[in-house]
Amino acid sequence: xxxxxxxxxxxxxxxxxxxxxxxxxxxxxxxxxxxxxxxxxxxxxxxxxxxxxxxxxxxxxxxxxxxxxxxxxxxxxxxxxxxxxxxxxxxxxxxxxxxxxxxxxxxxxxxxxxxxxxxxxxxxxxxxxxxxxxxxxxxxxxxxxxxxxxxxxxxxxxxxxxxxxxxxxxxxxxxxxxxxxxxxxxxxxxxxxxxxxxxxxxxxxxxxxxxxxxxxxxxxxxxxxxxxxxxxxxxxxxxxxxxxxxxxxxxxxxxxxxxxxxxxxxxxxxxxxxxxxxxxxxxxxxxxxxxxxxxxxxxxxxxxxxxxxxxxxxxxxxxxxxxxxxxxxxxxx
Numbered sequence: 167x168x169x170x171x172x173x174x175x176x177x178x179x180x181x182x183x184x185x186x187x188x189x190x191x192x193x194x195x196x197x198x199x200x201x202x203x204x205x206x207x208x209x210x211x212x213x214x215x216x217x218x219x220x221x222x223x224x225x226x227x228x229x230x231x232x233x234x235x236x237x238x239x240x241x242x243x244x245x246x247x248x249x250x251x252x253x254x255x256x257x258x259x260x261x262x263x264x265x266x267x268x269x270x271x272x273x274x275x276x277x278x279x280x281x282x283x284x285x286x287x288x289x290x291x292x293x294x295x296x297x298x299x300x301x302x303x304x305x306x307x308x309x310x311x312x313x314x315x316x317x318x319x320x321x322x323x324x325x326x327x328x329x330x331x332x333x334x335x336x337x338x339x340x341x342x343x344x345x346x347x348x349x350x351x352x353x354x355x356x357x358x359x360x361x362x363x364x365x366x367x368x369x370x371x372x373x374x375x376x377x378x379x380x381x382x383x384x385x386x387x388x389x390x391x392x393x394x395x396x397x398x399x400x401x402x403x404x405x406x407x408x409x410x411x412x413x414x415x416x417x418x419x420x421x422x423x424x425x426x427x428x429x430x431x432x433x434x435x436x437x438x439x440x441x442x443x444x445x446x447x448x449x450x451x452x453x454x455x456x457x458x459x460x461x462x463x464x465x466x467x468x469x470x471x472x473x474x475x476x477x478x479x480x481x482x483x484x485x486x487x488x489x490x491x492x493x494x495x496x497x498x499x
Contacts, residue, residue, distance in 0.1 A: 199223060199244040199421050199428060201440035206249040209240055213324065214267035214278070214374065215417035215430045215438065220298050224250070225419065225428065225438070228264055230281060237261045237277065237294065237309075241302050244428075244438075251302040255309040258294050265416075266326035266374060271333045273298040277309070278326035280337060286320045290359065293326070293335065312354045317363045321348070324416070325375035327384060330450075337362055338372045338386060345372055347402065366402045369393060374417045378448030379424040385444065387418040387429060394444040408444040411437070424449035 204212055204227065211229040218224035223244045228237070237258060241251040255277070263281025270276055279292040296309040314337070323345075325338035334352060339345040346364035354360050368386055370393050375386040377397070385394045385408070392410050396403040410418075410429050417430035421440070425447045430438045 199225075199426060199440055201428065202242070202244045202247040202438050204242055204430075204436050204438065205247040206240060206242070207434065209242075209249070209436070210434050211416075211432050212430050212436055213265050213416045213432065214326075215419040215428060216267045216269045216275070216376070217419050217422040217428075218298065219269055219273045219422065220300060221302055222422065224302070226267055226269075226275060227417070227430070228267055228277065230264055230416075231261070237264060237279070239267065239275065239277065251299070252304045253296075253299065254306045255294055255296060256306050257308040258311045259292070262288070262291070265324040268326050268328045268376065269298070269330070270295075270328035270335075271330060274328075274333075276326060276328050276335065278323070278337065280314070280321075280323040280326060282320055282322045286322045288320055290315045291323075293354065293360075295354075310356050312356055313359050314350070315359050315361050316348060317361060323348075325372045325386065327375050327377050329381050330377055330379055331381045338368050338375050340372055342371045344369050349400070365400065369404070373415060376419050376427070378420050378443070379422065379450045380448050383443075383445055383448045385418055385420070385427055387415060389413075389415055392418070392429075392444075396445075405445045408441070411439050420448065423447075 209227060209229060212227045213230040215225055215227050218226060225242050225244055226239050227242055228239050237255040239253040240249045243250050261279050264277060264279045265281040266278035268276045274295055275298050277294040279294065282288045282291065291314050293312040293314055294309040296307045299305065299307065321339040323337050323339045327336040335350040335354060337348045339348065345368045347366040347368055348362040349365045350360055350362045370386050371388045372386050373388055375384055377384050382397050383394060384397060385392060387410050392408045394405045394408060396405055411431060414432045415429060416432050419428045420443060421428060425443055426440045427443050428438050428440050430436060
């Protein structure tokens with residue numbers, strides 16, 4: 167993502183309306199992580215975020231482009247905001263536009279080199295996979311590289327999801343009128359081409375998405391808001407909306423225990439904000455509340471439920487004007 171959208175849309179939206187993320191938890195209840203600021207000066211375009219499985223309080227992130235420097239993953243301590251380990255991936259080609267990271271079963275980390283914002287012309291994109299290191303230290307790790315194509319031609323995408331139980335990989339393409347959830351093969355092949363097909367529409371201009379730890383829910387975020395869905399065996403059931411920090415929002419992750427979602431931004435010293443998981447806690451067990459009968463804080467109840475972002479007609483008009491005028495610039499994210 168480049169700067170014009172952040173500066174102009176951010177000033178208009180945040181400065182003019184001064185609206186906080188209303189549903190963010192105000193108190194530390196001892197569950198999940200409470201947000202942090204990324205302090206590593208190397209991380210200026212944090213485009214993906216995922217909670218560690220092996221190291222409590224650690225989140226993995228990456229720049230969308232470390233041109234000429236290889237593909238790097240940074241382990242950030244959510245307690246301090248400091249990088250505690252840098253992983254350099256080997257065994258992969260020269261990255262193009264690394265936009266997403268996700269945790270899969272067996273403590274495997276998946277990285278999505280899936281951005282295609284220069285005209286949407288790449289005939290294929292890549293996914294990298296490597297085991298989460300047991301020891302947090304600077305090191306090089308050999309990754310497996312997978313070639314990905316779509317049944318309906320080139321796509322620009324920033325959202326990569328891996329089901330925590332089955333390991334099946336999904337991608338959501340990025341389109342201002344809403345995209346689609348693309349399903350990959352049951353098992354990725356490192357020797358052939360992995361064809362992803364659209365299976366469900368997504369009602370959002372998606373910049374990232376994540377599975378809950380129990381695999382029963384997904385959250386999808388954009389620049390101006392987010393939507394959560396019950397997974398429902400892959401037959402998505404829309405649950406409701408949630409607020410996001412306004413601006414250059416590029417990432418979302420559940421906390422390891424499923425009680426929070428963490429929402430990240432691009433830029434130097436970027437903030438990662440925490441809020442209660444929409445729809446209720448969704449940890450590794452099966453005791454999370456059902457979307458039916460959810461409290462007003464997490465359900466849809468019409469998209470203007472209590473605590474939701476209040477934007478009047480004037481605000482909507484301004485937002486529409488900004489997005490119309492600068493949408494071509496945002497394709498270079």
